[in-house]
Amino acid sequence: MKASFLKRISTTILLSALFxxxxxxxxxxxxxxxxxxxxxxANLAYFDVPANKFVDNGxxxxxxxxxxxxDIFKEKFLRDNLAKAEFNFELENTVNRAFTLNILLLSExxxxxxxxxxxxxxxxxxxxTIKYPTEVFENQRLDVLKQSRKLGFVIVxxxxxxxxxxxxxxxxxxxxxxAYMVIE
Amino acid sequence: xxTKYLLLIxxxxxxxxxxxxxxxxxxxxxxxxxLVNPGADVSYKFYFGVPVLSxxxxxxxxxxxxxxxxxxxxxxxxxxxxxxxxxxSSSKDKTQLNQQLEIFSGGFRVGGEDSQSYISFGVYQxxxxxxxxxxxxxxxxxxxxxxxxxxxxxxxxxxxxxxVLSVFHVGFHKKINEKLxxxxxxxxxxxGANATSTKNSGFIYTGQSNGTPNLYIQNITSNxxxxxxxxxxFTKDEYDEANIPGDIAHNTFFNGxxxxxxxxxxxxxxxxxxxxxxSIVDLGFIRQSKDVETRRYKGxxxxxxxxxxxxxxxxxxDIFDDFENAIxxxxxxxxxxxWRPTKFYSSVEYSFGEKRSDDDCNCKGKVTxxxxxxxxxxxxxxxxxxxxxxxxxxxxxxxxFDNLDVKATYTYDAYSHKNIGxxxxxxxxxxxxxxxxxxxxxxxxxxxxxxMAFQLGFNFxxxxxxx
Numbered sequence: 001m002k003a004s005f006l007k008r009i010s011t012t013i014l015l016s017a018l019f020x021x022x023x024x025x026x027x028x029x030x031x032x033x034x035x036x037x038x039x040x041x042a043n044l045a046y047f048d049v050p051a052n053k054f055v056d057n058g059x060x061x062x063x064x065x066x067x068x069x070x071d072i073f074k075e076k077f078l079r080d081n082l083a084k085a086e087f088n089f090e091l092e093n094t095v096n097r098a099f100t101l102n103i104l105l106l107s108e109x110x111x112x113x114x115x116x117x118x119x120x121x122x123x124x125x126x127x128x129t130i131k132y133p134t135e136v137f138e139n140q141r142l143d144v145l146k147q148s149r150k151l152g153f154v155i156v157x158x159x160x161x162x163x164x165x166x167x168x169x170x171x172x173x174x175x176x177x178x179a180y181m182v183i184e
Numbered sequence: 185x186x187t188k189y190l191l192l193i194x195x196x197x198x199x200x201x202x203x204x205x206x207x208x209x210x211x212x213x214x215x216x217x218x219l220v221n222p223g224a225d226v227s228y229k230f231y232f233g234v235p236v237l238s239x240x241x242x243x244x245x246x247x248x249x250x251x252x253x254x255x256x257x258x259x260x261x262x263x264x265x266x267x268x269x270x271x272x273s274s275s276k277d278k279t280q281l282n283q284q285l286e287i288f289s290g291g292f293r294v295g296g297e298d299s300q301s302y303i304s305f306g307v308y309q310x311x312x313x314x315x316x317x318x319x320x321x322x323x324x325x326x327x328x329x330x331x332x333x334x335x336x337x338x339x340x341x342x343x344x345x346x347x348v349l350s351v352f353h354v355g356f357h358k359k360i361n362e363k364l365x366x367x368x369x370x371x372x373x374x375x376g377a378n379a380t381s382t383k384n385s386g387f388i389y390t391g392q393s394n395g396t397p398n399l400y401i402q403n404i405t406s407n408x409x410x411x412x413x414x415x416x417x418f419t420k421d422e423y424d425e426a427n428i429p430g431d432i433a434h435n436t437f438f439n440g441x442x443x444x445x446x447x448x449x450x451x452x453x454x455x456x457x458x459x460x461x462x463s464i465v466d467l468g469f470i471r472q473s474k475d476v477e478t479r480r481y482k483g484x485x486x487x488x489x490x491x492x493x494x495x496x497x498x499x500x501x502d503i504f505d506d507f508e509n510a511i512x513x514x515x516x517x518x519x520x521x522x523w524r525p526t527k528f529y530s531s532v533e534y535s536f537g538e539k540r541s542d543d544d545c546n547c548k549g550k551v552t553x554x555x556x557x558x559x560x561x562x563x564x565x566x567x568x569x570x571x572x573x574x575x576x577x578x579x580x581x582x583x584x585f586d587n588l589d590v591k592a593t594y595t596y597d598a599y600s601h602k603n604i605g606x607x608x609x610x611x612x613x614x615x616x617x618x619x620x621x622x623x624x625x626x627x628x629x630x631x632x633x634x635x636m637a638f639q640l641g642f643n644f645x646x647x648x649x650x651x
Contacts, residue, residue: 026257069501175489
C-alpha cells in the first residue's frame with residue numbers, strides 16, 4: 001500500500017516537472033518581421049571593339065549599333081522586391097578618335113525609355129580610362145528601369161584623323177549592376 | 185498560452201532528439217525496451233499496451249540554436265536573431281525531430297511455463313525530420329553576394345529529409361542459457377510521405393580579377409535534387425489543401441511506399457552481475473514508389489552579361505534563355521530507395537547490492553540473485569547524411585520497491601554536455617507505467633533547450649504466479 005502510494009507521488013512529481021516546466025515568453029508572430037535585404041552585384045555588359053572594326057571595306061563606320069534582350073524584369077519576383085539599382089560604367093579608349101556611347105533602355109517594342117550617354121576623348125598616348133558616376137535608379141527612375149526589356153548600345157565616333165584597317169587600339173566597356181533587394 | 189502551445193508541441197508533435205532513447209535502453213522493467221534492443225532481457229507471461237498510449241515518444245534537437253534564440257519575446261529584431269543564429273551555426277549543425285506513437289503492441293511467452301522464448305509485435309507511427317543549417321544559402325539570402333566577392337556559396341549546405349511512416353513489426357527473443365539472450369525483429373515499413381534532398385552539390389561564385397575583360401567572374405555549378413514520394417499530389421492546383429493531414433494518414437497506413445527492416449540484439453552476462461548488451465535498430469530501406477516526383481537542377485552557367493556584338497547582323501542574346509538552357513529544370517518520375525536512419529546501441533552494466541527477498545523459501549531450489557543497483561555506460565550511434573551522430577551515456581538504475589525502478593542518465597553529445605535524464609517505471613497491479621524524460625536541467629526553461637526528449641506509456645503486464 002505504502003509502495004503504490006509512493007509510486008503515485010513520484011509519478012505525479014515527474015509528470016508535474018514535465019508539464020509545469022517553465023518557458024520564456026516566446027513570440028512566433030515575429031516571423032512576420034522577417035525582412036531580407038541582400039545586395040547582389042552582377043555583370044551588366046562588356047565589349048572590346050578594335051579600331052579596325054570601324055572600317056568596312058576602306059570606309060569608316062561612324063555608328064555601331066546592337067541590342068540585347070534584358071528581360072530579367074519579366075520576373076515578378078524581381079519587379080516586386082527590387083528597391084534600388086545602380087549601374088556602373090567604365091570606358092577605356094586607346095583609339096585616336098573620341099567616342100560617345102549611348103546605352104538605351106528599350107521597351108518590348110523598341111521604344112526608348114531612357115538614354116545613358118557616356119563620352120570619352122581620343123587617345124593621346126596616356127591612360128584614357130573613365131569611370132563614370134554611378135547611375136542610381138530609385139523611385140520613378142526605377143519604375144522606368146523595371147519596364148525595360150532590352151538594352152541598346154550605340155557607339156558614335158566623333159570626327160578626327162581617319163582610321164584604316166591597320167589602325168591600332170580599341171574601345172572597351174566594363175559595367176556592372178548592383179541590385180538592392182528588400183524581401184518581406 | 186504560448187508556453188502551453190510549446191509544451192503541447194514538445195509533448196505530442198516533436199520528439200526529443202537524435203532518436204537516442206538512452207533512458208529507455210535496457211530499462212527492462214518496460215516491455216518497450218525491446219524496441220531499442222530486441223535482445224533485451226525482458227520477461228513476461230504476456231502483455232499488451234494500452235492502445236495509442238503504450239508508447240508515446242518525442243525528441244527534438246537542435247545543435248546550434250534553441251527556440252529562445254529565434255523566438256524570444258525580448259525586443260531584439262527578428263532579423264538580427266536570424267543573423268546571430270546563422271553566424272553561430274556551421275553547415276554541420278542540424279535540427280532534428282522524431283516522434284513515435286504506438287498504435288498497439290503486445291507480446292507473449294511461447295512454449296509453456298518454463299520456456300524463455302517470447303514473441304512481441306505491434307504497429308507504431310513515426311515522423312522523422314532532419315535538416316542541416318543551410319548556412320551559405322542563408323548568408324546569400326541575408327547579405328547577397330556584394331560583400332562576399334571571392335566566396336563560393338556551397339549548395340551542398342542544402343540538406344534535408346522528412347518522412348511519415350508506419351511500422352508493422354514482429355520480434356522474437358529467447359534466453360538461450362543463463363548467460364545469453366538473443367533477439368531479432370522484422371519490420372514492414374509503410375511510408376506515407378517522404379522528401380529527400382541530401383546529396384546536393386555545387387556552388388555560386390562571384391569573383392573579381394584584374395586580368396579579365398568583365399567586371400566580375402560569375403559561375404553557378406548546380407547539382408540540386410529533391411526527391412519526393414506521396415507529396416506531388418498536394419502541389420497540384422486542383423488539390424484542396426485541407427485534405428493533406430487525412431490523406432497523409434491514410435497513405436501512411438494503407439497506401440504507403442513499402443520497405444523492409446531488421447532489428448537485432450543480444451544481452452550477455454559475463455558474470456551474474458556484469459552484463460553486456462548491443463543492438464542494431466532499423467537496418468532497412470523503403471522503396472519509394474507511390475506518387476514519386478524528382479525535381480532536379482543540374483548544370484553549369486557562366487554569366488558574362490548582356491554583351492553587344494557589333495556585327496552587321498546577329499540575333500540578340502537572351503540571358504534567361506542561356507541560364508535555363510545551362511541549368512534546366514527537370515522533373516523525373518523514377519522510383520527511388522531511401523535507407524532508414526540506422527541506430528546502434530551498446531551498454532555495459534555492473535550490478536551490486538543484493539536484494540532481500542521477502543519470500544520464505546525458494547521452493548524450486550534455483551537461486552537467481554537480484555540486485556538493487558546497476559551502474560554502467562551506453563554508447564549510441566546513428567547514421568546521418570553528413571557524419572554519424574554519436575552519444576555517450578553513463579547511468580545508474582535502482583530498484584526501489586518490488587515494482588518501482590528508477591534510472592538516471594548523463595549523456596554527452598553534439599546537442600548538449602549537460603543532459604541529465606530520469607526515468608520511472610512502476611507496476612500497480614497489472615498496470616505497468618513508465619515516464620522517461622531527458623534534459624531535466626532544461627525544464628526550468630524549455631525554450632532555451634537545445635534538445636528535449638520524453639517517452640511515456642501504459643501497458644498491462646502479466647507474469648506467471650511464481651514470478
